[in-house]
Amino acid sequence: MTLGFGLLLLWTFVGHRRGPVPDSGAGLAHYRELLTAAGAAWALAWTWIFGAERAALAFSPAEVAFLLPAPIRRRSLIQFKLLHAQGRILGNTLLWTLLLSANSFGAHAWMRAVAAWVLLSTLSLHRLGASFVRHSLWEHGAAGFRRRIPTLIVLAGVASLVIAIAAQDLPALVQASRGGGLALLAALNSASERPLPALLLFPFRVLVRPIVAHDISSWARALGPALLVLLAHFVWVLRSDTAFEEAAAEESFRRASAAMGGTAAALPAPGAQLSGPPFLLAATGWPATAIYWKNLIAAARARRIRNTVLAAGGTAALLAFLSIRRTGPLPSIIGALAATWAALSLVMGPQWVRNDLRTDLARLELLRSYPLRGAAIVAAETAAAATVLTAVQVMLIVFAYSATLGDPGMELTLAGRTALLAGAVVVLPFVNYAGLLLQNGAALLYPAWVRIGPGRSTGVEGLGQNMLGMLAYAVALLVMLLVPGGAAVGVWLVLRPIAAGAAVVAAIGAGVGLLAVESWLLVRPLGRVFERIDITAAGISRD
Amino acid sequence: MIEVLALTKLYGGFEAVRDLTFTVADGEVLGVVGPNGAGKTTTIRTIAGIIAPTSGTIRVSGYDIQTESVAAKSGLAFLPDEPHLFEYLTVEEHLLFVGRLYGVADTRERIGPLLAELELDAKRRALPGELSRGMKQKLAIACGLLHRPTALLFDEPLTGLDPVGIRRMKETITRRASEGAAVLLSSHLLHLVEEICTRVLVMQRGHLIALGTVTEIVDARPELAGLSLENLFLTLVGGHAT
Numbered sequence: 001m002t003l004g005f006g007l008l009l010l011w012t013f014v015g016h017r018r019g020p021v022p023d024s025g026a027g028l029a030h031y032r033e034l035l036t037a038a039g040a041a042w043a044l045a046w047t048w049i050f051g052a053e054r055a056a057l058a059f060s061p062a063e064v065a066f067l068l069p070a071p072i073r074r075r076s077l078i079q080f081k082l083l084h085a086q087g088r089i090l091g092n093t094l095l096w097t098l099l100l101s102a103n104s105f106g107a108h109a110w111m112r113a114v115a116a117w118v119l120l121s122t123l124s125l126h127r128l129g130a131s132f133v134r135h136s137l138w139e140h141g142a143a144g145f146r147r148r149i150p151t152l153i154v155l156a157g158v159a160s161l162v163i164a165i166a167a168q169d170l171p172a173l174v175q176a177s178r179g180g181g182l183a184l185l186a187a188l189n190s191a192s193e194r195p196l197p198a199l200l201l202f203p204f205r206v207l208v209r210p211i212v213a214h215d216i217s218s219w220a221r222a223l224g225p226a227l228l229v230l231l232a233h234f235v236w237v238l239r240s241d242t243a244f245e246e247a248a249a250e251e252s253f254r255r256a257s258a259a260m261g262g263t264a265a266a267l268p269a270p271g272a273q274l275s276g277p278p279f280l281l282a283a284t285g286w287p288a289t290a291i292y293w294k295n296l297i298a299a300a301r302a303r304r305i306r307n308t309v310l311a312a313g314g315t316a317a318l319l320a321f322l323s324i325r326r327t328g329p330l331p332s333i334i335g336a337l338a339a340t341w342a343a344l345s346l347v348m349g350p351q352w353v354r355n356d357l358r359t360d361l362a363r364l365e366l367l368r369s370y371p372l373r374g375a376a377i378v379a380a381e382t383a384a385a386a387t388v389l390t391a392v393q394v395m396l397i398v399f400a401y402s403a404t405l406g407d408p409g410m411e412l413t414l415a416g417r418t419a420l421l422a423g424a425v426v427v428l429p430f431v432n433y434a435g436l437l438l439q440n441g442a443a444l445l446y447p448a449w450v451r452i453g454p455g456r457s458t459g460v461e462g463l464g465q466n467m468l469g470m471l472a473y474a475v476a477l478l479v480m481l482l483v484p485g486g487a488a489v490g491v492w493l494v495l496r497p498i499a500a501g502a503a504v505v506a507a508i509g510a511g512v513g514l515l516a517v518e519s520w521l522l523v524r525p526l527g528r529v530f531e532r533i534d535i536t537a538a539g540i541s542r543d
Numbered sequence: 544m545i546e547v548l549a550l551t552k553l554y555g556g557f558e559a560v561r562d563l564t565f566t567v568a569d570g571e572v573l574g575v576v577g578p579n580g581a582g583k584t585t586t587i588r589t590i591a592g593i594i595a596p597t598s599g600t601i602r603v604s605g606y607d608i609q610t611e612s613v614a615a616k617s618g619l620a621f622l623p624d625e626p627h628l629f630e631y632l633t634v635e636e637h638l639l640f641v642g643r644l645y646g647v648a649d650t651r652e653r654i655g656p657l658l659a660e661l662e663l664d665a666k667r668r669a670l671p672g673e674l675s676r677g678m679k680q681k682l683a684i685a686c687g688l689l690h691r692p693t694a695l696l697f698d699e700p701l702t703g704l705d706p707v708g709i710r711r712m713k714e715t716i717t718r719r720a721s722e723g724a725a726v727l728l729s730s731h732l733l734h735l736v737e738e739i740c741t742r743v744l745v746m747q748r749g750h751l752i753a754l755g756t757v758t759e760i761v762d763a764r765p766e767l768a769g770l771s772l773e774n775l776f777l778t779l780v781g782g783h784a785t
Contacts, residue, residue, distance in 0.1 A: 274633065274668070281639050283650040290643035298631045366627040368593040370644050371616035531612075532595060 031185055033212045034192055037204035043123060047130045048155070078238055082125075089124055093117045100211070111219050115210035118226045122207055125233035132237070161200045169197070203229060275300050287372055288380035295384030299355040315399060335403025342396035342424075346431065347474050349389045350439045351466060356385035357440040357530075362453040364533070375527025382440050382523075386433040393432070397424050423508060430512040431481070434519050438476045441522065442469070444529045484514035544569055545590060545694050545725050550599035552585050552749075559585040560749045563599070567725040569693070572716060574740030575729040578780050581746040583729040587696050590727065591621040603694050617645060620692035624699035626683035628671040634658070635667045637686055645690035657685050661711075676703040684715060695719055697728035701735060713739055737772045747780045 096116040097109055133152075169191040176187030191197055207229050209222035278296040281289070315334075345352075360367060360381060367377055401421050404410050410417070443450040449469070488511030495503035545567040552560040560582040567573045575583045588594045590601050592608045592615065601608040606615035632640060635654060642650025658664040661681040671679055680703060687695070697716065701709050717739055720726045730736055736743060743760065745753040753760045760775065761767045767775050 274670070277636065281643050283639075283642050283648050284646050285643070287644045287646060290640045293643070294629060294632060294636075294640050297636065298629070301631045363627060363629075365588070365593050365623070369591050369616065369619075369621045371613045371619075372644065373613060534594065 031189060033205060033208060034189055034201070035185075036208040036212060037201050038188075040119070040123065040204045040208060041201065044126055044130070047127045048134075075238060082128075082234075082237070085124060086121075089117065089120050092120050096120070108216075111213070111216070112211065114223070115213070115219070115226070118223070118230055119207055119211055122226075122230045122233050125230070125237050129233065129237045158200065161196055165191075165197050165200065169194075286376075287370075288376040291372075291377060291380035292384045292387075295355045295360075295381065296387060298359070299353075299384070299388045302355075317402075332403060332407060335400040338396045338399035338403065342393050342400065345389070345393050345396065346435070347470065347477070349393065349432070350385070350435045350473065351470060353385050353389040353392070353436075355388060356381040356436060358443045358450060359453060361443055361447065368531075373527055374530035375523050378437075378440060378444075378526045378530055379523050382433060382436045385436045385440075386429055389432045389436065390429045393428050394425055397421055419504075423504070426508055427512060430515045430519075431477075434480050434515050434522075435473070435477050437519055437522050437526070438473060438480065441526050441529075442473070444526055444533060447533075480518055481515070484511040484518065487511060487514050544602075544604060545727055546600075546602040547586070547590065548600040548602075550586065550589060550601065551597045552582075552589055552594065553597045558749045560589070560596075563746075563749075563751055565744055565751070565754055567694070567727050569723050569725050570720055571742065572720045572726040572728065572740045573742050573744055574736035575727065575744045575746060576731070576733065576736055576776060577746035577752075580748070581780075582749040583746055584698055585749075586746070587621070587698050587727065587729055591619065591696055592616055593621070617690070618693040619696065620687035620690070620694070621696045622683055622687045622698070622700060624702040626679040628679060628682060630671055633668050633670055634663055634674070634682055637682060638689055641686045641689050647690050650689065653689060657689065661685050677705055677708045680704060680708065680712075684712070688715070688719070692719075692724060694725045695727070697726070697730075699730055700728055701730065701732060733773045733776055743772070745776060745779050752779050 093113055093116045097113040100112050100116070173184065173187050173191065176183050192201055206222075206225045208226075210219055210226050213219035213222050277293060278300060279293065281293045357378065370377070398421070401417055404417065405414070412420070439450075443452065488507040491510040492503045492507035495506050547563055547565050550560055550563040551558070563582075563586060565573070575586065577583050585594070589596050590603070590608065592612050595609065603615040604618045606618075608615045628637065629640075635658075638654045638657070639650060641647075642653075647653065655664070658667060661684065663678060663681055663685065666674060666678060671682070674682065695716075700712050700716065704712060713735070716726055716728065720741075728736075728740070737757075742754070742756050744751065745760075753763070755763070757772060757775065760779075761770075767778060770778065
């Protein structure tokens with residue numbers, strides 16, 4: 001969500017530098033306001049639909065033990081947590097002040113800083129307030145519904161407006177997008193000036209006006225209303241004191257559970273409809289399949305992954321539709337981005353997808369008690385993460401493929417692109433498996449250097465650790481791919497004069513075959529390390 | 544049967560367990576007692592194959608836990624004081640998972656009666672986060688018993704249980720022993736040990752202080768005659784008997 005909002009902001013900045021502008025600087029500033037406001041609206045819509053970021057709610061175990069039972073008013077606790085959240089907001093403010101161009105946004109850094117702080121603080125408060133409403137409805141049903149009637153009336157009004165606007169303006173926008181990005185922008189702008197969209201976007205425009213203001217006087221004029229919106233959010237959140245305590249306690253519990261070795265922080269709320277297992281687990285067969293099955297369930301039940309898959313399915317269908325209808329350059333841009341992300345995920349993906357030993361080593365005591373060889377456990381743990389990562393990559397490639405379905409200007413033919421897609425589906429599982437084996441091997445051999453348990457290393461020190469880890473991983477993966485890659489190229493060169501199509505198939509077969517052998521050779525010693533690792537000395541036992 | 548021969552576990556220069564030898568016969572319940580840091584948990588974890596011994600041999604049902612670990616663990620159940628559950632698996636999925644790990648062919652048939660016995664059938668589709676502490680403990684027990692183990696290891700089995708849970712846990716332990724399983728349990732609760740254990744192993748600072756029935760221990764140390772297990776224990780470990 002934040003990424004989407006950020007991308008929108010960056011796009012407005014990049015668009016200003018590159019493209020021909022239909023109007024003077026003032027006209028573009030108008031688009032910037034519209035797009036930034038739309039970005040903020042999208043970010044908050046995501047919060048309401050998919051759940052709120054509740055980092056600000058979590059208490060540490062010591063805070064739960066001392067603060068919640070202490071004779072402190074709930075309102076004071078909220079103020080404490082809001083003050084605590086300011087650390088993160090100020091960091092982001094600094095980042096955005098540096099990222100936003102003085103040409104496109106506030107001329108002075110301090111203007112941009114103040115405006116970014118107001119915007120980010122308001123968004124943070126809104127997310128918090130949204131999480132209270134969602135929690136209240138979830139926990140208290142009809143009673144929670146009655147308590148939240150004013151908020152729900154506003155929400156229903158906004159939803160009705162969105163539906164009415166979509167019904168009215170979507171055909172014209174689709175038509176306009178055929179004329180390119182700028183035409184779409186102009187159509188969006190004119191649509192946004194009609195009464196209903198203007199009403200809907202008004203609070204967001206008020207909020208972002210200081211950040212797009214160019215001079216001090218317009219900035220000063222815009223700041224007052226934006227501060228009022230911030231104040232309104234502050235009062236709204238402060239009045240949610242009861243919901244705060246309940247939600248905070250729940251969030252703290254979920255985080256504590258996650259720290260104990262599970263993935264509760266990413267799980268659906270208690271009582272929520274759970275997704276079913278990925279496949280029916282037979283009672284007999286290779287025992288390590290149970291670990292593979294368990295880890296796929298862990299990934300499928302993580303809220304973020306579920307949301308991503310839902311959003312991804314819709315995006316792929318929309319991209320294919322837009323591309324076939326040739327509605328403008330948007331599908332091609334998104335397709336290129338998807339392909340880039342798919343390529344980047346070969347290196348970055350294994351650090352993000354962690355439903356493997358890196359999470360389960362926090363439960364080493366339990367894993368060790370199972371009647372399984374270490375190699376079987378390492379193999380199954382790695383396979384689950386490789387499956388998830390491959391699914392994400394294939395999804396991105398399908399995006400790119402869908403987005404170029406109706407593009408006649410591509411250098412590679414549709415048949416070539418289809419072959420590439422099929423090849424990727426065959427090769428990626430092997431490459432991902434090898435890469436994730438390296439990551440899991442690092443966790444076994446250097447547990448102090450790898451984050452064990454759910455979540456990723458964060459903060460400045462975590463960033464440095466992640467970068468070093470990624471660099472070392474990229475080098476190790478390259479070394480591992482050298483022989484299979486060389487063999488694949490060799491086979492292709494030899495067979496190409498005889499039969500080009502068969503040469504590609506044989507080259508892929510040779511490459512993935514050798515990679516599979518390398519992985520197999522690596523699994524065995526890693527299994528022995530798993531069996532011998534001293535959980536107390538390694539510092540990864542939770543007992 | 545559980546056989547422990549000359550078990551030693553060192554952490555650097557620290558002796559967690561030194562030269563420990565004992566056996567738990569089929570149908571027997573052996574209680575391991577000792578003050579904090581005596582080496583009880585280390586002993587149980589080593590028998591479970593979770594940590595490797597520095598030296599010595601451990602056999603479960605005749606299989607060496609180090610060299611034949613898969614066969615040895617197949618007949619073993621380890622139930623730690625804190626139930627280790629996966630937060631993302633439901634109650635039923637935990638049992639399916641464990642059933643596959645241990646190759647229990649009739650897992651699906653066994654799940655219903657087992658959950659009913661442990662009063663968990665209403666929570667079949669609940670995640671551990673929705674269970675009380677006692678229910679989590681019951682689920683851990685269900686997972687431990689699903690494959691009909693012939694050797695059971697309990698580490699502080701009554702931790703966090705309510706009176707009803709305590710009663711049921713005692714019944715579970717004695718029933719498994721009466722069905723022929725070798726049971727080893729570690730506890731600070733001497734009344735539990737006195738009530739359900741057939742023999743007692745007293746440890747202190749990694750060493751075996753006494754092993755046998757209370758009668759056998761008193762026979763070997765006549766000055767302990769007439770003492771309750773609590774006073775006997777305090778005298779053995781150097782505390783003050785009353």
